[in-house]
Amino acid sequence: MGGTAQRDLPAGWDALLRLLRSAGFRFALLFTGVFIGASALFAAVLWYATAGSLDRQTAVALRADTLGLMERWREGGPGAVAEAIAERLAADVENTAIYLLLGPDRRRLAGNLDRWPAGATDDGVWVYGIVEREGTRVEARILARELGEDYWLAVGRDVEEKQRLRELLAEGIGWSALGALVFALGGAVVLRRALESRLHPAVQTARAIAAGDLSHRVPLSRREDEFDRLGEGMNDMLDRIDRLMVAVRGVSDAIAHDLRTPIARARAKLEEALAGSDDPEALRAAMEQGIADLDHISRVFSALLRIAEAEAGARRAAFAPIDVVPLLAEIAEFYGAVAESRGQVLETALPPWLELVGDRDLLAQAAGNLVDNALKFTPDGGRVRLSARMLGRERIEIAVEDSGPGLAPADRARAGERFFRADASRGTPGSGLGLSLVQAVARLHGGELVLQDADPPPGLRAAMLLGAG
Template sequence: MRFLRSAGFRFALLFAVVFIGASALFALVLWYATAGSLDRQTAAALRTDTLGLMERWREGGPGALSEAVAERLSGDVENTAIYLLTGPEGQRLAGNLDRWPAGAEDDGAWITGIVERDGSRVEARIFTRDLGEGYRLAVGRDVEEKQRLRALLAEGFGWSALGAVVFAMAGAAVLRRALENRLRPAAMTARAIAAGDLSRRVPVAGRRDEFDRLGEGMNDMLDRIDRLMEAVRGVSDAIAHDLRTPIARARAKLEEALADSGDPDSLRAAMEQGIADLDHISRVFGALLRIAEAEAGARRAAFAPLDLVPMLADVAEFYGAAAEARGQALSVDLPERLELVGDRDLLAQAAGNLLDNALKFTPEGGQVRLTARAIGRDRVEIAVEDSGPGLSPEDRARAGERFFRADASRATPGSGLGLSLVQAVARQHGGELVLQEASPPPGLRAAMLLGPG
């Protein structure tokens, strides 16, 4: 039963059915072109001969018709012609048929069967016509040779059908075995992965066929799972590392306040510090939740057509005050309209993260520039360029990882989740985050590409 339920068996059965069906269709066409053609040729010859004899009947009556029948019989070299002309009393007036064939009482009747011709029994095909005044004409041909040929063709078709079935079954078995052999590596890899060996991959034969594409797709999926597992482990380590300090600091402050509870100012300062540390922890978890929502596409229901220009102008105005307070210059270059289908809140937060990062790492008197433009029909670019120290190529490659912070930014406040959220939002909108060196250097240009590429 397991064999009958296998996909290989179903594909093999389909192959066998298609092959047998094609063979049967070929046999039918061949039969129609051979045996059927013989029948059609015989029928056409009988009709033509009958029309000629009826013309003689109209010209000269029974006598002329009898002479025409005699002429045809005398000229029948192959001895296959059959004729019978009967009178009003049923008597034979001409022909070589002993008696009127049974079952041929109607005008224009076709008869195929055994008849008596000159004392011998033969298989014949006969066409009859009623000439009027009681006279009747039967015109036929001896079809024994053609019947033997039909029997020979039928026997050949029978053996061919048996061969086709055998070949179909053999081909089905070969097809099933080939399918099993091509799918076995994928199945073995899947079992190994299920057993915990995430390093296994499906071997690809290099034929660029459907099985290779399936293997490549599975390998891409496994690579993605492996990266996600590594990211999960990295996030777990990063959470433990980054949250340990504020939790330990909050606990130490609370213990210190508990030991010195008589001083209201110390107690208040400890409580404020503890609240600040807990707020930082809450922000970290909030950012992680927003990243998870963006990566899972949980907010796709909020997608709607929007004009990015007013939203980006609001974000730039909000961060413009912070830039002015730090002695930085924030410039904006936006088109009149920039339409996109997306989540306005997530896009605003992502743009805010880009500006916040740029302002955070740009020194006093530095320049930060926010730009947006359409690329083609459906793609949009939102870019923030700063004049800060920038990032090395190695750090740019890892900047989208959660909790990643370059060595130069360790002393700067933050959790290392800003660009991770931007990257997740870009991917949710069908795009990506691209980090490049600013032009002119130093500095960083962070571009969020949105829409299908």
């Protein structure tokens, strides 16, 4: 119902709600708040340095003047104080000084203040307000002190000029604040429009991608700023998605092509056995062939699942520190019997210790695939070599080198593709997923699969370069 109510709003209110919910508005609001906060801080500093400074100067002057008159009281009594007040009033060129000396009978003995200021009933009290000085009402700041023997002294200053200055300063700050607010709002609008303008290409690209057109990319400026980095990241992501989509289509086509044959063969055998069900041997052979074909299909799907897990990084949670030397030794021992049955020699060149952080099972399967491929394509009496070594401080190489026919450069470039099989290997058993799994495992471990000619030729050297960390 909330969505229905929102759709029923007038167009103006709907636009206002979109504005309030937009990230550009929030950034603009943040800009406005920061700018106004900075302006308020500047105004406070200005006020403290001007009006506040005037108040502090007045207070200091009144205290110093009062202390001077109290010193004259201690030296000469009421007469000395009255004489000092008369001298200071005579020397007051600016006509801002205010004095009043009262005797015990509350009679004025000296000064220009008509009456004792209201509120000055305690020793050391400050009085702010309107007082009468020689018949004129002025705004003053007064400090009252008791001199002793019921004599009282009031020392003050006419602060009307300073008050007018304070009012002018407050008015100026007010107008400045209004100007700052207008400027902040204008800057916020400009900032919001600038953000929308820079984000518009990314939004348009995202909408095109959502509509199914994967060819769109975010156009980049030459500023190399955060928006360009965002665009580069989106473009890299879209390129990756595009490659994955192509790979998925290729895998689908390859699965349909490579699995069609064993499925069709299993169906034909079963139909043939069903037609000749009187022959138990034929029926048994057909069932065995069907089971073998289904096992092949199951192995293909298992390999595809492992490749998908490795490429997606789903197996990274199983990473742990492992020593690959015992792992490779076990693989060499297992395939050594296979090599011996074919009259081949499986050599190893392994260091005493070689540790990395990774998935033991995936590394074992990848290394086993390399050895199995090497033995498969090496002729009887040939030689296969399994080695491992440290490259620098952060790379480990696990390599298998054979003395077979090798691979042409064009075939090596495609060897990591799913279901790819070179023309020379069409007649050998397999599904074309072995090197795809090796490549996915290598990338999962921060490395790559490198294929090159054996040294000396002929033959192929397949090496997994893995990150040690």
